[in-house]
Amino acid sequence: MPFINPSSCHSTHPSYLSTKEQQYDGEKYRFVEQILIAPDYYRVLDISKDASNEEIRRAYIRRSRVCHPDKFVPPYARATESFQLLSLAYETLSNPSSKLMYDLSKQKGSVPFVAGDDENPNDTLQRVLHQLFIEMMEGEFSTMRVFFNGLNETNPGMQVSEDAIIHIELAFRKMRQLFLSTHQYYKVIQFELMRLYELQHELRDLSYFNVWRRMQLSITICKVLLQLPIMINAESKEKQHTHQDGILGVRVESALQLVIGLLEKGERYVTSW
Numbered sequence: 641m642p643f644i645n646p647s648s649c650h651s652t653h654p655s656y657l658s659t660k661e662q663q664y665d666g667e668k669y670r671f672v673e674q675i676l677i678a679p680d681y682y683r684v685l686d687i688s689k690d691a692s693n694e695e696i697r698r699a700y701i702r703r704s705r706v707c708h709p710d711k712f713v714p715p716y717a718r719a720t721e722s723f724q725l726l727s728l729a730y731e732t733l734s735n736p737s738s739k740l741m742y743d744l745s746k747q748k749g750s751v752p753f754v755a756g757d758d759e760n761p762n763d764t765l766q767r768v769l770h771q772l773f774i775e776m777m778e779g780e781f782s783t784m785r786v787f788f789n790g791l792n793e794t795n796p797g798m799q800v801s802e803d804a805i806i807h808i809e810l811a812f813r814k815m816r817q818l819f820l821s822t823h824q825y826y827k828v829i830q831f832e833l834m835r836l837y838e839l840q841h842e843l844r845d846l847s848y849f850n851v852w853r854r855m856q857l858s859i860t861i862c863k864v865l866l867q868l869p870i871m872i873n874a875e876s877k878e879k880q881h882t883h884q885d886g887i888l889g890v891r892v893e894s895a896l897q898l899v900i901g902l903l904e905k906g907e908r909y910v911t912s913w
Contacts (some may be wrong), residue, residue, distance in 0.1 A: 671706045675722040681729035689743075691735055697768065698841060700730040704765060705834045727761035730761065730768075766826050769833050770819070770910055773826075776836065776865070777816050784808070787862060791906070797904050799844040807895035811869040818872065818887060828869050828875045836864050856910045866896050 678684040682691075685699040690833045709715065709848065732738045788800045826833075844855045873886035873893055886893070 655852055662697065665719075668706060668711065668897075669716075671703075672716070672719050672722040675703065675707060675726060676718060679727075681733055682831065684729040685733065685834060687733075696730065696734050698837070700726065700734075701772075701834050701837055702809055705831060706830075706837070710831075724761045727764040729799070731764055751760055751828075753767055755819060765830065769826050769830055772833050773819055776833075777812070784862065784865070787858065796908065798906050799904060800899055804895045804899055807892045808866065808899065811892050813874055813889055813898055814892075815869045823831050825872050829871050832864055832868060835860060839864070856907065858901050859907050859910060863900055863907065866903070870896055 646890045670898045675684055682689055685691075685696065687695055691699070698866065703726055704723065705711075706720055707726060708912070709723055710719045732742050785805055788805055792799050839857055839861050843854065843861065846857065847852055869888060870893060873888045876886040888896075
């Protein structure tokens with residue numbers, strides 16, 4: 641694949657969407673073009689040359705959410721090209737040695753250095769998402785019980801029972817074991833993992849005095865996190881036709897659904913203020 645491929649061909653896309661959908665749809669296609677005409681890998685990721693590894697990863701995930709080929713129906717060839725270029729830029733700049741070689745090649749005015757051109761862009765994304773998942777299981781989930789206890793104390797109308805919390809912990813233990821043994825389910829929750837990552841960063845960057853927004857983000861993060869095992873469970877039901885309860889079972893899934901309903905209620909309440 642060439643370093644930059646500013647092809648002049650453009651595919652058409654549906655015109656029967658709502659105004660809001662059309663606006664997002666148009667932004668999606670413009671985003672793809674911005675990546676493809678970028679003059680170098682730094683502009684592909686929209687980062688500075690002194691960006692940290694975490695900033696590089698965040699830029700890669702943020703842009704992957706928009707230009708991933710699965711986001712385009714019908715399939716759009718240039719989205720695939722932009723996603724390949726995005727993955728190539730991430731692979732090059734996230735590795736100190738390949739980043740150095742790339743920077744040197746630019747200084748000498750030689751042909752742009754290409755690293756890992758044989759790497760499947762989906763493999764790159766799956767590897768990044770796997771690391772994200774592990775970090776989330778060690779981070780967000782460890783504070784979930786504290787969050788629910790605080791929610792119970794401050795919101796009497798949104799009580800999450802101890803039994804429900806135990807079932808939630810069981811669901812995440814099962815999901816963690818599943819993800820450590822196989823990568824086949826990452827594609828099912830890839831966009832939710834990316835969204836969680838962005839929400840976490842927004843929460844960290846938010847002022848402590850912005851209490852309502854912090855509460856809203858915390859509830860949304862928890863809700864999206866709880867939706868992950870439900871999505872995996874639905875996929876497992878399709879794969880295992882003889883096990884209609886999936887990997888979680890009816891009681892665990894029902895507990896998750898109940899708590900998600902409570903969180904959505906809290907989300908609406910906080911948003912209305």
